[in-house]
Amino acid sequence: MIKILVDCFGGDHCPQAPVEGALKALATYPDLYILLTGDEAILQKELEGKAYDKSRLEIVHAPEVIGCDEKPTDVVRLKRNSSMMKGIILLRDRDDIAALVSTGSTGALVTGALVRLGRIPGVIRPAFCPLLPTMDGGIVGICDSGANVEVTPAHLRQFAIMASLYLENVYGVSKPRVALLNVGKEAEKGDVIRQEAYKLLQETPSLNFVGNMESRDLLSGSYDVVVADGFSGNVLVKTTEGTALELLKKLKKEIFSKTIYKLGALLMKRMFADMKEFMNYQNYGGSVLLGTSKVVVKGHGSSKAVAVEKCIEQAYRMELSRLSEKIEAEIVKYEHYDV
Amino acid sequence: MIKILVDCFGGDHCPQAPVEGALKALATYPDLYILLTGDEAILQKELEGKAYDKSRLEIVHAPEVIGCDEKPTDVVRLKRNSSMMKGIILLRDRDDIAALVSTGSTGALVTGALVRLGRIPGVIRPAFCPLLPTMDGGIVGICDSGANVEVTPAHLRQFAIMASLYLENVYGVSKPRVALLNVGKEAEKGDVIRQEAYKLLQETPSLNFVGNMESRDLLSGSYDVVVADGFSGNVLVKTTEGTALELLKKLKKEIFSKTIYKLGALLMKRMFADMKEFMNYQNYGGSVLLGTSKVVVKGHGSSKAVAVEKCIEQAYRMELSRLSEKIEAEIVKYEHYDV
Numbered sequence: 001m002i003k004i005l006v007d008c009f010g011g012d013h014c015p016q017a018p019v020e021g022a023l024k025a026l027a028t029y030p031d032l033y034i035l036l037t038g039d040e041a042i043l044q045k046e047l048e049g050k051a052y053d054k055s056r057l058e059i060v061h062a063p064e065v066i067g068c069d070e071k072p073t074d075v076v077r078l079k080r081n082s083s084m085m086k087g088i089i090l091l092r093d094r095d096d097i098a099a100l101v102s103t104g105s106t107g108a109l110v111t112g113a114l115v116r117l118g119r120i121p122g123v124i125r126p127a128f129c130p131l132l133p134t135m136d137g138g139i140v141g142i143c144d145s146g147a148n149v150e151v152t153p154a155h156l157r158q159f160a161i162m163a164s165l166y167l168e169n170v171y172g173v174s175k176p177r178v179a180l181l182n183v184g185k186e187a188e189k190g191d192v193i194r195q196e197a198y199k200l201l202q203e204t205p206s207l208n209f210v211g212n213m214e215s216r217d218l219l220s221g222s223y224d225v226v227v228a229d230g231f232s233g234n235v236l237v238k239t240t241e242g243t244a245l246e247l248l249k250k251l252k253k254e255i256f257s258k259t260i261y262k263l264g265a266l267l268m269k270r271m272f273a274d275m276k277e278f279m280n281y282q283n284y285g286g287s288v289l290l291g292t293s294k295v296v297v298k299g300h301g302s303s304k305a306v307a308v309e310k311c312i313e314q315a316y317r318m319e320l321s322r323l324s325e326k327i328e329a330e331i332v333k334y335e336h337y338d339v
Numbered sequence: 340m341i342k343i344l345v346d347c348f349g350g351d352h353c354p355q356a357p358v359e360g361a362l363k364a365l366a367t368y369p370d371l372y373i374l375l376t377g378d379e380a381i382l383q384k385e386l387e388g389k390a391y392d393k394s395r396l397e398i399v400h401a402p403e404v405i406g407c408d409e410k411p412t413d414v415v416r417l418k419r420n421s422s423m424m425k426g427i428i429l430l431r432d433r434d435d436i437a438a439l440v441s442t443g444s445t446g447a448l449v450t451g452a453l454v455r456l457g458r459i460p461g462v463i464r465p466a467f468c469p470l471l472p473t474m475d476g477g478i479v480g481i482c483d484s485g486a487n488v489e490v491t492p493a494h495l496r497q498f499a500i501m502a503s504l505y506l507e508n509v510y511g512v513s514k515p516r517v518a519l520l521n522v523g524k525e526a527e528k529g530d531v532i533r534q535e536a537y538k539l540l541q542e543t544p545s546l547n548f549v550g551n552m553e554s555r556d557l558l559s560g561s562y563d564v565v566v567a568d569g570f571s572g573n574v575l576v577k578t579t580e581g582t583a584l585e586l587l588k589k590l591k592k593e594i595f596s597k598t599i600y601k602l603g604a605l606l607m608k609r610m611f612a613d614m615k616e617f618m619n620y621q622n623y624g625g626s627v628l629l630g631t632s633k634v635v636v637k638g639h640g641s642s643k644a645v646a647v648e649k650c651i652e653q654a655y656r657m658e659l660s661r662l663s664e665k666i667e668a669e670i671v672k673y674e675h676y677d678v
Contacts, residue, residue: 135585135588135589146522149522149529149530149533150530181574183488183569183570183573190488191488191489194488214577215574215577215578215581216577216578216580216581216584217581218578218581218582219581219582219585230522231522231530231571232570232571232574234522235520235522235554235571235574235578236574238553238554238555239554239555239557239574239575239578239579239582240578241555242554242555242556242557242558243558243578243579243582243583243586246474246558246559247582247583247586247618250614250617251614254610254613254614255607258610260606263603264602264603264604264605264606264610265603265607267599267600267606268599268600268603268607271597271600271603274593275590275593278589
């Protein structure tokens with residue numbers, strides 16, 4: 001049995017989305033056991049009348065609510081009975097629980113995971129690795145995308161190792177092509193951190209490092225893993241999502257501006273629906289936090305049930321593939337560089 | 340007469356695109372005078388049979404060619420007779436020449452401008468400010484987008500002042516809304532540089548600073564100027580362009596996959612053409628280099644004639660608006676902070 005905690009409060013569609021997502025995942029995986037964290041009465045009510053295997057679902061009462069403006073450090077210190085912090089503490093304390101899925105505050109989740117959960121031995125900094133769809137039907141992982149706004153070359157190398165193992169073991173990508181996000185292709189581009197990281201990545205035999213990537217090539221399908229500091233990685237991911245969304249909005253507006261366009265769009269209805277699905281980041285799961293001692297998956301704040309379901313699936317597959325052990329075994333080989 | 344140098348070698352469509360772009364601009368602006376730099380024989384041949392006002396066009400012979408792999412510093416030092424370096428040196432030495440437009444190597448252009456041309460008094464670092472179209476039909480300037488991969492809060496404030504004056508004086512945007520690119524909206528987000536810059540921007544009375552911007556909101560139309568370090572600004576601009584291009588490609592591929600889609604697309608032909616034009620960055624001119632003692636405009640390497648024409652138009656309007664003087668007058672007020 002694989003036991004996964006689902007934080008039921010914090011996202012835009014709580015608790016409906018996490019609860020429904022959890023029930024969907026339960027129905028798919030017979031060896032999955034879910035612990036929902038949050039206010040028990042509210043969760044009981046949400047579950048009322050729904051069909052699911054009651055022997056594989058349990059509620060962990062955690063009534064405290066995290067406010068929008070609360071500082072991550074305050075949340076970690078003061079809100080131990082919030083749905084997120086209770087989840088993190090249980091994950092740390094109970095050997096039988098494998099993972100936590102949350103759509104709550106990113107800052108609180110990262111801080112909580114760092115302070116209360118700890119890292120895989122050898123890992124300097126855990127990092128987020130969300131996935132985006134590429135135009136050839138594949139996926140690309142971006143690591144880091146927001147956990148660390150400042151990094152060193154050694155951090156970047158660890159991000160590369162962790163994300164590469166993630167894509168390989170959880171998504172079956174053989175020898176993931178790893179690129180370094182930079183302002184140009186040439187090895188000497190970027191600041192000193194990028195130049196040093198380029199060398200380190202080149203010298204790491206277990207990586208299939210293919211060089212620098214310019215951001216306009218992210219969706220081309222030429223890369224499986226893109227390594228970045230958390231600041232520019234965040235810009236990379238959010239700009240891609242934002243541009244896609246804005247263009248879809250614009251397209252829709254244009255279509256509704258003329259009858260003949262509406263007619264044309266009618267013939268292409270199926271195609272537009274497919275495109276929309278293709279670009280819907282809710283279909284690609286959450287942003288996993290690589291490098292923490294146990295699996296933590298962060299879903300978009302706007303996650304609906306299907307997105308939460310995907311996050312649970314990711315956590316499940318990460319645990320099944322024993323990713324943490326593989327990361328530890330690999331990271332330790334290069335630890336002596338990381339000073 | 341406003342005299343502008345056009346570097347005719349270095350881009351993908353050289354010398355056709357710069358020459359044609361120059362002739363188009365000459366036809367539009369009766370008080371424009373163009374100096375084409377490059378190999379005289381090739382340029383003469385390119386001009387052959389074309390109609391234009393010969394009294395307002397001159398060729399400056401500059402036969403040296405810059406190789407793709409040449410280091411910017413080598414180009415500046417050794418290639419004084421290349422079309423780009425000759426342009427920069429002439430711009431410096433001749434009071435009657437106002438600007439240089441180039442589609443050549445970005446690195447060589449920045450280095451050349453810094454070393455040979457110099458800065459507006461008080462400006463610490465010149466910065467690129469390309470424009471992107473927003474979804475409400477406006478434009479947004481991103482400064483810096485690649486000239487400075489490492490910055491200080493004082494640099495970021497200067498970028499804000501320069502870009503704000505640029506949008507106001509050259510594009511008629513009243514009180515440009517200035518935002519700082521960051522990983523979240525709150526003032527305390529990002530690294531120390533961002534946190535300090537936030538405060539500096541807030542304390543600058545001539546700026547209409549509206550706070551942090553998350554990259555997914557770039558095209559929303561809520562901002563006129565986005566201030567960034569050259570690394571993440573570059574990621575912001577190129578990711579936007581890349582995502583738009585990849586989505587258009589995908590759309591095209593889907594349309595051609597089924598007869599009924601092709602039929603629908605036929606009805607929407609005009610709309611798709613409009614969308615393509617709207618997203619075509621060639622229509623929004625080049626990336627101006629703000630802060631150099633004279634106007635320098637960098638066009639995309641892939642610029643066609645219309646894009647070069649837009650770059651010349653930008654340079655012309657920058658000179659007409661006396662932007663450099665306005666930047667100097669404003670920058671100098673805050674110089675004492677910039678240590």
